[in-house]
Amino acid sequence: MGRIWTAIGLMSGTSMDGIDVALIRTDGDSIVERGPSAGYAYDPAFRQQLKQGLEDARAIEERRERPGILAELERDLTVRHVGAVKAFLRDNNMLPENIDVAGFHGQTVLHRPAEALTVQIGDGELLAKETRIDVVYDMRANDMAHGGQGAPLIPAYHAVLARGLAEREAIDAPIVFVNIGGISNLTYIGAGDELVAYDSGPGNTLIDQWVEAHAGIPYDQGGMIASEGTILPQLLDRYLLHPFFTAEKRRSLDRSDFAPPAPSDASLEDGARTLARVTAAAIIRSARHLPSKPATYIVCGGGRLNLVIMRDLAALAAEEGGRVFAAEALELNGDSMEAEAWAYLAVRSLRRLPLTYPGTTGVERPMSGGRMAAKPANPLEFKP
Numbered sequence: 106m107g108r109i110w111t112a113i114g115l116m117s118g119t120s121m122d123g124i125d126v127a128l129i130r131t132d133g134d135s136i137v138e139r140g141p142s143a144g145y146a147y148d149p150a151f152r153q154q155l156k157q158g159l160e161d162a163r164a165i166e167e168r169r170e171r172p173g174i175l176a177e178l179e180r181d182l183t184v185r186h187v188g189a190v191k192a193f194l195r196d197n198n199m200l201p202e203n204i205d206v207a208g209f210h211g212q213t214v215l216h217r218p219a220e221a222l223t224v225q226i227g228d229g230e231l232l233a234k235e236t237r238i239d240v241v242y243d244m245r246a247n248d249m250a251h252g253g254q255g256a257p258l259i260p261a262y263h264a265v266l267a268r269g270l271a272e273r274e275a276i277d278a279p280i281v282f283v284n285i286g287g288i289s290n291l292t293y294i295g296a297g298d299e300l301v302a303y304d305s306g307p308g309n310t311l312i313d314q315w316v317e318a319h320a321g322i323p324y325d326q327g328g329m330i331a332s333e334g335t336i337l338p339q340l341l342d343r344y345l346l347h348p349f350f351t352a353e354k355r356r357s358l359d360r361s362d363f364a365p366p367a368p369s370d371a372s373l374e375d376g377a378r379t380l381a382r383v384t385a386a387a388i389i390r391s392a393r394h395l396p397s398k399p400a401t402y403i404v405c406g407g408g409r410l411n412l413v414i415m416r417d418l419a420a421l422a423a424e425e426g427g428r429v430f431a432a433e434a435l436e437l438n439g440d441s442m443e444a445e446a447w448a449y450l451a452v453r454s455l456r457r458l459p460l461t462y463p464g465t466t467g468v469e470r471p472m473s474g475g476r477m478a479a480k481p482a483n484p485l486e487f488k489p
């Protein structure tokens with residue numbers, strides 16, 4: 106093993122609930138150690154601004170454009186990431202010089218793979234300057250420039266986690282990692298490390314939008330509201346008949362690809378119950394396009410905390426011979442996995458190793474990516 110980097114990853118996902126930070130030590134191939142992680146929640150006012158940002162982003166035609174509030178929002182988002190990094194370092198008794206690189210996802214405000222357009226706001230240069238840490242950012246763009254969907258990127262990290270599990274745990278192959286964030290995505294690891302990945306459907310976004318509109322709360326904690334409702338078959342079918350599930354080619358999704366039900370479609374509880382089933386059924390339907398039936402599903406992302414989704418997923422997977430585990434059952438961290446992945450990908454980017462593969466994003470060949478923003482030179486270092 107060559108050089109080992111201490112890397113942090115910074116993720117602000119499609120749920121727009123906050124910034125996840127995680128530290129790992131890696132050579133960019135295997136993980137040497139998974140370190141601490143933390144989440145820094147956005148305040149409701151900033152979440153509102155992010156939602157406004159998604160609206161304003163619809164006018165973007167070229168990825169550098171920042172119409173409406175987006176320029177200001179990009180700065181504000183970056184400043185919040187600076188705050189998250191500083192808090193993380195303070196909480197873990199670390200200094201910037203202990204970190205070799207930060208992988209910075211930013212916030213996706215627009216994702217239209219059919220138009221080869223993906224926009225993540227986040228100013229890597231400003232983050233590097235303010236944190237005094239080298240930053241790798243904009244990791245989706247190069248994939249798209251080479252025919253990929255620009256997402257999902259986490260599969261390269263799932264693959265290395267699966268390698269670790271195969272060495273330790275007696276779990277049945279093939280393994281599928283399911284990330285239930287705003288959108289859900291899955292990664293299949295087959296024999297010989299075959300990697301197949303794609304977005305699998307709506308994750309929590311529909312549920313979040315539904316309970317927000319009806320009850321003014323950001324999400325259905327534990328699935329408590331859903332647990333009091335009944336599945337409405339017509340509403341369920343309306344979602345499951347979406348052409349996404351039968352499409353020949355798997356693809357990545359944008360937050361706006363599925364819309365929440367109309368207020369008159371259901372009661373609060375029945376809506377939440379039906380949408381939890383939509384999330385679980387979408388994953389199982391999407392899994393039918395994999396090369397073979399998954400034996401083990403490992404679930405990460407906030408959706409694993411919605412017990413109604415998890416019970417539905419377990420029941421539907423069992424019908425096809427699969428078992429479902431939350432990431433923690435295998436000593437993984439379901440909250441920080443994406444942030445860990447961004448740390449890992451940053452090191453791979455520095456080493457110019459592939460971030461994406463034809464089987465994960467549809468890119469034409471294994472492809473590296475990311476842009477590097479160097480930290481400021483040390484003012485105490487005197488150059489000749």
Ligand SMILES: Nc1ncnc2c1ncn2[C@@H]1O[C@H](COP(=O)(O)OP(=O)(O)OP(=O)(O)O)[C@@H](O)[C@H]1O
Nearest residue numbers: 118119120286287288309324326327406407410411
């Ligand atoms: N205790 C909980 N009970 C139920 N649902 C929860 C709980 N905690 C979080 N969630 C759900 O998880 C969501 C956040 O998940 P996560 O942080 O994995 O998403 P993300 O990273 O923003 O999304 P993506 O992976 O799509 O980029 C919340 O919006 C909420 O719907």
Ligand SMILES: CC(=O)N[C@H]1[C@@H]2OC[C@@H](O2)[C@@H](O)[C@@H]1O[C@H](C)C(=O)O
Nearest residue numbers: 119213216256257258259288290443
């Ligand atoms: C464009 C974009 O930000 N996509 C996200 C989103 O959230 C989940 C799913 O849709 C996935 O495609 C991706 O994030 C994960 C972390 C990824 O790239 O692997």
